[in-house]
Amino acid sequence: MKPVVTKTKLRSNKEPGRSRSAMTMQRRALLVPRTGLHEQAARKLRLLIVRGDLAPGEQLLEVGLSEALGISRTPLREALKQLAAEGLVELQLNCSAVVAPLRRDELAELFEAVSGIERCAAELAAIRMTASDFERLEALQMRIERHHRRGELRDYFETNHQIHSTIVGFACNSVLKASHDALLARVERARFFALSADGRWEESVREHRQILAALKARDAERAGQLLARHVRRTGEIVADALTQKEATP
Numbered sequence: 001m002k003p004v005v006t007k008t009k010l011r012s013n014k015e016p017g018r019s020r021s022a023m024t025m026q027r028r029a030l031l032v033p034r035t036g037l038h039e040q041a042a043r044k045l046r047l048l049i050v051r052g053d054l055a056p057g058e059q060l061l062e063v064g065l066s067e068a069l070g071i072s073r074t075p076l077r078e079a080l081k082q083l084a085a086e087g088l089v090e091l092q093l094n095c096s097a098v099v100a101p102l103r104r105d106e107l108a109e110l111f112e113a114v115s116g117i118e119r120c121a122a123e124l125a126a127i128r129m130t131a132s133d134f135e136r137l138e139a140l141q142m143r144i145e146r147h148h149r150r151g152e153l154r155d156y157f158e159t160n161h162q163i164h165s166t167i168v169g170f171a172c173n174s175v176l177k178a179s180h181d182a183l184l185a186r187v188e189r190a191r192f193f194a195l196s197a198d199g200r201w202e203e204s205v206r207e208h209r210q211i212l213a214a215l216k217a218r219d220a221e222r223a224g225q226l227l228a229r230h231v232r233r234t235g236e237i238v239a240d241a242l243t244q245k246e247a248t249p
Helices: 002-030 032-050 062-069 073-085 104-128 131-150 153-170 174-195 200-216 220-247
Strands: 089-091 097-099
Touching: 032 062, 032 073, 032 174, 062 073, 073 089, 104 153, 104 174, 104 200, 104 220, 131 153, 131 200, 153 174, 153 200, 174 200, 174 220, 200 220
Parallel strands: none
Antiparallel strands: 089 097
């Protein structure tokens, strides 16, 4: 009987340890929403930077931002680190941060890379798109033209973003999509800057019509060429605008 009693005691001695372990795991689980704070902050700041509400070179003051976002400085700093990894923010030695400037050389390389990715995506999409895919893209084209007619720049910009991302998605290539997503925030900021330039808005609408027509015709080579040229043209507009801005006293 003694061995039985001993085993029973050993079991009872282990129970409190298991309970403490379970409680520890529960406490850790409660920290998950706090981790999400920096992601939410990064999402809001990213949108402000992409749309130019936070201008290139603008200093990002922790006190003001943490109050505006309703979070402490710790998740804010994590958000700034994330945006720095995306190339939208630059962290300085004195622990402050600024919105990354738009630099011509970097933008030239950026648009060169994105034009290659989107060209390849358009070529694949022209072959792989289904009837419902074409309907979805046509609906987006109708929406972007409606925003253009009404002068709704920010709505136009959002739909423009959807069109580019949708075409890349229709390529059905996860590596292409991951590469595109990694550059998306930086290129979208430059695209918004370009759409604000005189004449580019109207020009962009025409180019989108031509790209859609090539995709519907399943002309992979032409669709790729048109989309690559469209992306490069946006890069040229941004470079010209930056040159003019630098030349202005």
